[in-house]
Amino acid sequence: MAVSAFSVRTITAAEAAERLGYSLRALRSVIDRHGLCLRLGRRRRLTEAHFLALQSALSSPCRST
Numbered sequence: 001m002a003v004s005a006f007s008v009r010t011i012t013a014a015e016a017a018e019r020l021g022y023s024l025r026a027l028r029s030v031i032d033r034h035g036l037c038l039r040l041g042r043r044r045r046l047t048e049a050h051f052l053a054l055q056s057a058l059s060s061p062c063r064s065t
Contacts, residue, residue: 010038010045016054030057 011019017027028044031037036054037044046054 008047010047011051013037013044013046016046016051020055020058022058027054030054 013028013031014024016031017024020027031044031046031050031054034053034057036050036057037046038050039045
């Protein structure tokens with residue numbers, strides 16, 4: 001049986017929070033609301049695409065109610 005392995009560079013939610021200047025708690029809320037991560041149990045890992053989408057989500061204005 002052939003197994004294909006590939007490696008995707010990821011960062012933790014804590015690393016993303018530090019890079020973006022947000023608290024981990026606030027960032028996790030946005031990540032979960034928009035589904036912007038790979039979940040491994042309780043851990044959250046972000047790919048480059050997730051990180052870019054997260055930056056976009058943070059810079060877009062809030063929806064009015």
